[in-house]
Amino acid sequence: MVADAHAARVRQIFSNIARRYDLFNALSSFGIYRSWLARTARAAACTPADRxxxxxxxxxxxxxxxxRRCPPASIELTDFTPEMLEVARERIAAGAAxxxxxxxxxxxxxxxxxxDGSFTMVTCAYGLRNFSDRTRAMREAARVLVPGGRYVVLEFATPPWAPWRALYGWYLGHMIPLIGGVLCGDRSGFEYLRDSIRGFPPQEVICDxxxxxxxxxxxxxxxxxxxxxxxTAVK
Ligand SMILES: C[S@@+](CC[C@H](N)C(=O)[O-])C[C@H]1O[C@@H](n2cnc3c(N)ncnc32)[C@H](O)[C@@H]1O
Incomplete structure (x- = not known):
């Protein structure tokens, strides 16, 4: 399934950190990631007819x-790292669905x-910056959507206000590998995550x-x- 070195590395990193991933998210963002998730769900605004x-x-x-917020008819939860999906299955068994x-x-x-046209909505959170070929993944999302179907993406971005961007850049550079190293024992994996966030294009480029x-x-x-x-985008 994994065809290139980049994908193999990404998969290895997420396989290593799967068990601590949720804790890392909560600690490294001071819990703020929950409000970003809520914003994503509000943008999705699923109805009971959505697949x-x-x-x-x-x-x-x-x-x-x-x-929890806007239950659709069904959700196909996918990923290419089995260890991440294993945690998802355990959460389903605990009632999260x-x-x-x-x-x-x-x-x-x-x-x-x-x-083609299998779904009314495709969602993708913090996936784009990890893909080997981002626009190919976007085209695949478009292909499996019905006409009028919606694509909802959550991703790290570039703060427009320079002082905030600088402060965040400092935090990203120093604290993410440190917290990741302590929590997951995988500092180099978190250096990759830091670099993938730093190297991700600004919002207008993604829109294009x-x-x-x-x-x-x-x-x-x-x-x-x-x-x-x-x-948010519409096919
Ligand atoms: C930062 S995590 C985000 C997980 C989840 N969406 C969330 O919001 O917590 C990135 C995920 O992308 C997955 N991933 C990276 N490249 C992928 C690919 N080519 N196909 C499918 N999943 C991929 C990784 O396995 C990892 O689980």
Missing amino acids: VLDVAGGTGDVAFELA RGVDVGVREVDAHNLPYT ELRRSGFSAVSYRNCTGGIAAVY
């Missing part, structure tokens, strides 16, 4: 937030094993890529002064 595909769904945060039909499947975002990948009505909203952004 959702969550790409790079990891341990299931987005899927379970949707199930809240009665929503959540299927869990090992899937590479670059080759979605679904026929979405348009070129087959989406219209592309927009975004910054979270916490632009540390993250929620993008």
